[in-house]
Amino acid sequence: MNQSRLLAVVRAVAGGCAMAVALGTAGAAAQAVHSRTGLSGLGRQALAAVICLVLAVSLIVLLRRRVDRLPLSDLGFSGGARAFGVGALVTGGSAAVVFGAGTWAGWLSWGQLDPARLVQFLVVNGLIAFALEAFPEELVFRGYVYTSLNQALRRWTAFLTTVALFTFAGAASSVVHAVVGTLLGENVPPPGFAPAGEDPIAYAVLYPIFGAVLLIARITTGSLWTSIAAHLTYLSVLRVTIDGASRDGGWSATAVTPDALLLVPAFLLLAAAGFLVIGRLRGAGVGWRDRMPMHSTSRSAG
Numbered sequence: 061m062n063q064s065r066l067l068a069v070v071r072a073v074a075g076g077c078a079m080a081v082a083l084g085t086a087g088a089a090a091q092a093v094h095s096r097t098g099l100s101g102l103g104r105q106a107l108a109a110v111i112c113l114v115l116a117v118s119l120i121v122l123l124r125r126r127v128d129r130l131p132l133s134d135l136g137f138s139g140g141a142r143a144f145g146v147g148a149l150v151t152g153g154s155a156a157v158v159f160g161a162g163t164w165a166g167w168l169s170w171g172q173l174d175p176a177r178l179v180q181f182l183v184v185n186g187l188i189a190f191a192l193e194a195f196p197e198e199l200v201f202r203g204y205v206y207t208s209l210n211q212a213l214r215r216w217t218a219f220l221t222t223v224a225l226f227t228f229a230g231a232a233s234s235v236v237h238a239v240v241g242t243l244l245g246e247n248v249p250p251p252g253f254a255p256a257g258e259d260p261i262a263y264a265v266l267y268p269i270f271g272a273v274l275l276i277a278r279i280t281t282g283s284l285w286t287s288i289a290a291h292l293t294y295l296s297v298l299r300v301t302i303d304g305a306s307r308d309g310g311w312s313a314t315a316v317t318p319d320a321l322l323l324v325p326a327f328l329l330l331a332a333a334g335f336l337v338i339g340r341l342r343g344a345g346v347g348w349r350d351r352m353p354m355h356s357t358s359r360s361a362g
Contacts, residue, residue, distance in 0.1 A: 064212045068213060071205075072205045075120065075123065076201070078123065079233070084238075086109070087233070090105075091248070092245075092246055110191060112192050112196055113196055116197075116200060120204050135207050135284060137203075139282070139283035143289075146286050147290040148289040148290070150335055151297075152293045155294075159297075159313070159323060167317050168301075168314065169314050169316055176310070178309060180310070189292055190288075193291065193295060197229075198274065201271070202275055205222050206222045206275060212351070219272070230254065269325050270328060272332065273329070274291055277335045279346055281338065300312070
């Protein structure tokens with residue numbers, strides 16, 4: 061491996077570590093505040109979200125501007141509201157089609173709709189999810205990590221490496237959480253590959269698919285805002301439907317058959333197909349063997 065490729069990999073790993081530090085520290089700090097003050101619920105979630113956002117953004121700015129001495133503009137912040145709308149529409153539309161088909165097939169049953177509670181949940185959960193997950197993870201992985209890799213490696217290599225780092229970010233953050241929490245005197249859970257309560261096998265299958273779809277959204281539109289919207293929409297859909305009852309989201313879906321679990325990767329794959337079609341219509345194929353030029357000007361989405 062030549063020096064430029066090695067440096068790209070080192071940058072990518074450093075970016076992944078930045079996200080692990082941000083997420084793990086935020087979780088441990090919020091737990092410590094909860095233990096000492098009793099802060100819980102939305103307050104605790106909001107605190108974790110703010111800490112994670114500030115740490116992730118600060119570390120990426122430090123890496124990009126002070127260490128790499130490269131502009132932040134190359135990370136893909138183009139397209140604005142239009143690119144964000146594309147990500148939300150494609151992801152939300154794909155979920156509606158697939159979940160609708162699942163309901164027609166008898167795989168899902170729906171609880172009673174509470175419109176006021178649903179709107180409140182979507183707004184509050186959306187703000188927290190944006191700060192804790194969607195924005196920092198997209199900035200780190202589809203922004204810094206992917207850009208650093210694709211400027212030295214062919215796109216398919218950068219793609220697979222980015223997806224792999226994204227998949228193991230949760231495990232790395234659990235290590236940081238354990239270390240920081242222990243230093244703060246907290247009784248922390250042991251590190252693990254999947255978040256507590258989630259099936260590691262299902263996580264190992266779903267998370268790479270999720271990461272791949274988000275990266276396809278970023279590549280085909282040239283904008284991080286598209287992948288941010290796709291990320292946020294995915295989280296909102298799951299938390300209103302599959303997790304709606306446990307989160308009191310104002311609506312919920314219950315799996316009637318184990319086959320219903322296939323609906324989640326199915327709508328992600330449909331969304332990926334939608335982004336690929338958009339890229340083709342814009343005359344921009346994925347270009348798996350391409351490399352991103354240094355100091356590139358990202359194409360606007362649309």
